[in-house]
Amino acid sequence: MTSGGEHVDPTATWDAVDAYFGPLVAEDDVLTAASSRARAAGLPEIQVSPAQGRLLQLLALASGARRVLEVGTLGGYSTIWLARALPAGGSLVTCEIDPAHAAVARESLDTAGLSGVVDVVVGAAADTLRRLVDERADPFDLVFVDADKPSNPVYLDLALRLSRPGTLIVVDNTVRGGAVADAESTDPNVLGVREMVEHVVADPRLDATAVQTVGSKGYDGFVLARVR
Numbered sequence: 574m575t576s577g578g579e580h581v582d583p584t585a586t587w588d589a590v591d592a593y594f595g596p597l598v599a600e601d602d603v604l605t606a607a608s609s610r611a612r613a614a615g616l617p618e619i620q621v622s623p624a625q626g627r628l629l630q631l632l633a634l635a636s637g638a639r640r641v642l643e644v645g646t647l648g649g650y651s652t653i654w655l656a657r658a659l660p661a662g663g664s665l666v667t668c669e670i671d672p673a674h675a676a677v678a679r680e681s682l683d684t685a686g687l688s689g690v691v692d693v694v695v696g697a698a699a700d701t702l703r704r705l706v707d708e709r710a711d712p713f714d715l716v717f718v719d720a721d722k723p724s725n726p727v728y729l730d731l732a733l734r735l736s737r738p739g740t741l742i743v744v745d746n747t748v749r750g751g752a753v754a755d756a757e758s759t760d761p762n763v764l765g766v767r768e769m770v771e772h773v774v775a776d777p778r779l780d781a782t783a784v785q786t787v788g789s790k791g792y793d794g795f796v797l798a799r800v801r
Contacts, residue, residue: 783796
């Protein structure tokens with residue numbers, strides 16, 4: 574609210590700040606094209622922002638990740654950020670339930686020169702993760718969860734079974750515009766986040782925090798956990 578009592582939409586400020594910090598992010602033509610391709614294909618515009626993509630990349634670089642697991646590919650935008658952090662010989666497995674979304678992601682990954690690094694697996698993510706557990710897949714160094722929120726507790730459990738000491742687990746969209754604080758909420762997305770958070774709090778294997786974010790994607794945030 575201004576001194577004159579007028580309400581000011583804070584999203585304009587958030588957008589302006591994101592634009593100001595744009596040079597830090599350095600989104601290139603490949604990433605811009607990936608966003609455009611997803612938009613042209615009619616995919617929902619719910620991918621991470623450039624700043625959030627850069628954060629994921631920095632987390633992968635800082636942790637020395639060689640194997641990354643992504644739950645929720647969408648158009649492959651965040652996948653590109655993460656895959657670019659991998660060293661030679663690194664790999665990324667990303668799960669996408671919608672074949673049309675996966676096709677868009679594969680095209681963008683191919684354009685980015687990452688098709689040989691990333692395995693896009695089509696199907697229910699929980700089924701894919703359970704198969705990896707059954708196959709005794711090598712543990713992942715970083716897990717990014719950005720899929721259907723009611724399944725967050727399931728994804729967390731399976732991510733832990735595919736982790737090692739030191740693995741980072743990032744769960745996106747956990748603030749829900751502040752709705753996560755509403756203990757009376759009946760929204761399945763909020764309930765999924767709250768149950769996941771309860772599991773994190775109760776699990777002695779995890780050190781974690783939550784970060785609230787504002788920007789071009791609105792008011793939200795993520796949970797960051799590290800396996801002890």
